[in-house]
Amino acid sequence: MPMCALRSTERANGLWLMAGIIFAASTDTVNSTLTQVAAPEITGNLAASVDEGAWVTMAYTMGRLFAFLAAGRFIERAGLYRTLVACMGANMGLCATVLLGPSLWGVVLCRALQGLAGGTVTVAAMAALILAIPRAQHAYAQAGWGVTTMLGPSLLAYLCGAAADAYGWRLAALWQVALALAAMACLWRTLGQREPAIVARSGNDALGGLLWGVVVVTSQFAAARGTRYNWTDVDWMLPLVGTAGTACVALVLWHGRLHVGPRLVDTTALRRPEFNFACITAVASSYG
Secondary structure, three states: OEEEEEOOOOOOOOHHHHHHHHHHHHHHHHHHHHHHHHHHHOOOOOOHHHHHHHHHHHHHHHHHHHHHHHHHHHHHOOOOOHHHHHHHHHHHHHHHHHHOOOOOOHHHHHHHHHHHHHHHHHHHHHHHHHHHOOOHHHHHHHHHHHHHHHHEEEEEHHHHHHHHHHOOOHHHHHHHHHHHHHHHHHHHHHOOOOEEEEOOOOOOHHHHHHHHHHHHHHHHHHHHHOOOHHHOOOOOHHHHHHHHHHHHHHHHHHOOOOOOOOOOOOOHOOOOOOHHHHHHHHHHHHHH
């Protein structure tokens, strides 16, 4: 099958799509916060070690990395909107599984699968917003997307922490199931829309995907370690951050030739300001 990208030829229902993506992003934030709160209880003690917490965090990060590289294949097989709904359904089931309080390794497995589902939603959602919302409404879409991705995680994390302290993490975790249901209900309305057309791609996807993977792995790992240690004291951490920075510079300089967001967005979309806006806010919110 030839490499391809998605390009919209039909106007889609942008309001339902935007609402579904906002709920989906909120589900991911709530789940991440509550997993960190519940980790000590899941491991059977009140002082989970740094290594145990790192396993939970890195499982999710690696799941997202694989999703970034494989999302295009999922969409080719199932379609853009079906992929969004299926990933949210899987995420809801995994959220409910974590509520059962399995072992530490059970939580690690759930977090890896949640990263796979959530990462696929992130990649597909960016393309879906660009393709679905009419250009005249892009300003409103960008404003809503920016406020949600920048302010939403901080507010939801605070509310979840307060609820977990007051009612226990299991009861507070019901929020994520409710948000996932709301996301599925909104995204379900998009299933009747015509799928974007497939157009030809060039052969630079592998290099673009490799650079994007380097950026994601190195920067996220450095950020995760930075919350637990003084990472400037680790000899190999500075080269790791330098590698991430070099890959970012390469993507910025060569974005006209490389197809970032593997197999999904073509160079015409990469040159559009709304795509750059979505990428910047999404990356910035991941460090919030």
